Amino acid sequence: MWHGALLVALVAALTVSFYAFEKRSRLQVVDTQLQEYLTPLLPRITPGGAPGLNPPPGGRDRRPPPDSDPFGPPPGELRGFGPPEGPGGRGGSGLPPGPGGDLMRERWERGAQKFYYASWDEQGKSTGASSNAPAAIPLPDKDETDVAYRTRDDFREYIHPNPNGRLVVVGTSIAALNAQLDRLALRLAGAGALVVIVGLAGGWWLAGRAIRPIAQISRAADKIAGGELSERINVEETESELGELAGTLNRTFDRLEKNFEQQVHFTADASHELRTPIAVMLAETQRVLLRARSAEEYRQALEICERNGERMRALVNSLLELARLDSGEFALNPEECDLARIGRETLEFIAPFAEQKKVTLRNSLEPVKSSADVLRLGQVLNNLLTNAIVHNREGVEISLTLARQNGHAFFTVADNGAGIPAEALPHLFERFFRVDKSRARAQGGSGLGLSICKAIAEAHGGSIGVESEVGKGTKFTVRIPCAA
Numbered sequence: 001m002w003h004g005a006l007l008v009a010l011v012a013a014l015t016v017s018f019y020a021f022e023k024r025s026r027l028q029v030v031d032t033q034l035q036e037y038l039t040p041l042l043p044r045i046t047p048g049g050a051p052g053l054n055p056p057p058g059g060r061d062r063r064p065p066p067d068s069d070p071f072g073p074p075p076g077e078l079r080g081f082g083p084p085e086g087p088g089g090r091g092g093s094g095l096p097p098g099p100g101g102d103l104m105r106e107r108w109e110r111g112a113q114k115f116y117y118a119s120w121d122e123q124g125k126s127t128g129a130s131s132n133a134p135a136a137i138p139l140p141d142k143d144e145t146d147v148a149y150r151t152r153d154d155f156r157e158y159i160h161p162n163p164n165g166r167l168v169v170v171g172t173s174i175a176a177l178n179a180q181l182d183r184l185a186l187r188l189a190g191a192g193a194l195v196v197i198v199g200l201a202g203g204w205w206l207a208g209r210a211i212r213p214i215a216q217i218s219r220a221a222d223k224i225a226g227g228e229l230s231e232r233i234n235v236e237e238t239e240s241e242l243g244e245l246a247g248t249l250n251r252t253f254d255r256l257e258k259n260f261e262q263q264v265h266f267t268a269d270a271s272h273e274l275r276t277p278i279a280v281m282l283a284e285t286q287r288v289l290l291r292a293r294s295a296e297e298y299r300q301a302l303e304i305c306e307r308n309g310e311r312m313r314a315l316v317n318s319l320l321e322l323a324r325l326d327s328g329e330f331a332l333n334p335e336e337c338d339l340a341r342i343g344r345e346t347l348e349f350i351a352p353f354a355e356q357k358k359v360t361l362r363n364s365l366e367p368v369k370s371s372a373d374v375l376r377l378g379q380v381l382n383n384l385l386t387n388a389i390v391h392n393r394e395g396v397e398i399s400l401t402l403a404r405q406n407g408h409a410f411f412t413v414a415d416n417g418a419g420i421p422a423e424a425l426p427h428l429f430e431r432f433f434r435v436d437k438s439r440a441r442a443q444g445g446s447g448l449g450l451s452i453c454k455a456i457a458e459a460h461g462g463s464i465g466v467e468s469e470v471g472k473g474t475k476f477t478v479r480i481p482c483a484a
Contacts, residue, residue, distance in 0.1 A: 004196075007199045011192045015189065019188055022181070026180075027149075027177075031156070034157070034170050034172065037115050038168065038170040117133065117168060118130070119168045120166065133171075134155065138152075144159055145161050154174055154175040157170065157171035212242075213233060213242040213245070213246040217233055217246060220232060262431070273315050274312060280308045281308050285301065315448075318448040322448060322451060325452075332373040333375075334372055334373055335374065336370075337369075337371075337372055339369075339402055339409050339482070340366065343400055344363070344365060349382065350385045353386070353389060354398070358395050359389050359398055362398070364400075366402050368403075373456075377480070379452070379453075386449075388415045388474070392417030393417065396416055396417045398414070401414075408480065409480055409481075410479050411477070412478075413475070414475040415473045415474055420468040420474055425468060428466055429450045453478075461481050463478075463479050
């Protein structure tokens with residue numbers, strides 16, 4: 001509406017300005033003609049000639065020469081607006097002889113019926129008028145005399161005051177001019193209305209096309225709020241800023257749907273993981289309570305409950321840690337440290353377990369300084385080494401290397417074990433994902449270790465990746481920034 005109002009105001013201003021300019025230009029032409037026809041007339045109708053009359057702009061003084069008869073017959077005897085009679089013309093006139101006088105005479109003859117005049121003496125009494133003058137021409141007042149021109153209905157008149165107090169008015173009909181101006185006004189109004197209509201229609205179409213994604217966004221948001229998380233905004237025909245917003249919202253909806261699905265799977269997997277140890281504990285307690293048992297049987301039942309309780313506690317602790325990571329409450333405690341020392345300490349901690357599994361540990365640790373959380377980074381290395389030991393056959397070799405490259409430190413945990421199928425690699429860091437679900441659960445794994453490793457590496461500003469080939473082994477690489 002605001003732009004439409006501006007368009008209407010602009011078109012109206014342009015059309016009115018053009019109409020006023022055209023009207024003024026055409027009236028100026030009429031005014032010039034009135035001045036030109038008044039100049040030779042003055043000697044005939046004003047005694048004493050025409051003192052004080054200035055020639056029209058760009059013209060020349062057309063007063064009769066001194067040796068001609070400036071008066072002729074009395075004004076009351078004039079008929080029409082023809083050439084004055086007297087010496088020098090037809091019957092004698094104030095027009096100069098020769099080609100110039102003939103040209104003036106032709107112009108006067110052409111204007112005989114076009115122009116009229118009227119005159120008044122110093123007391124305001126009419127002293128004469130042409131035969132074609134309209135009836136009851138009013139005596140000009142002082143304001144009209146000051147501006148020299150006036151318009152009365154369909155007449156345009158030029159007012160000339162003489163110094164002796166007499167007034168002369170020369171006029172002509174402008175009915176045809178007014179009719180032309182009326183037609184011009186209609187054409188301008190029609191053209192302006194057309195421009196406004198086209199402008200408003202085009203603006204309406206462009207605005208509707210530009211804000212079309214808003215309705216689509218609203219519909220998509222309503223459907224998503226109703227549970228249809230797969231709903232998206234159609235932005236194929238949208239190239240405006242709203243189209244960019246719609247694209248951003250679509251990506252947001254994608255992440256929302258993915259996170260919601262992960263949350264659903266996470267809840268289901270967590271419930272499943274907790275359900276198994278709880279079922280074992282309940283079954284064992286119900287079994288021993290059916291009848292009296294020996295001390296050894298009670299001890300065995302309690303040991304089973306303890307193992308499952310420990311498993312539940314580890315799972316709950318992992319869930320709480322992931323919840324803190326997701327909520328942003330997780331905070332590192334970075335300190336300047338030697339990353340090689342963290343690697344050596346982790347190998348020392350895991351060595352007894354590796355010896356028990358008959359696994360050979362090798363290392364190549366380059367001294368690298370960095371600002372890192374020692375405990376959290378050790379937790380990552382411990383998880384990766386433990387997984388390599390647990391999920392491989394006895395007798396494998398596991399290597400831990402540390403190298404520096406392009407301002408980053410790279411920890412690599414590699415083994416020559418069974419490897420991981422290629423279809424499982426993209427899901428390896430998902431929560432509760434297991435390559436071999438039955439074997440991992442039997443070994444006590446919760447499927448959260450690699451998810452925690454990934455979150456800790458990213459909290460350090462780094463990343464974690466995996467490469468594997470079935471039958472040849474697996475290699476995990478942890479990248480974190482290091483000191484310059």
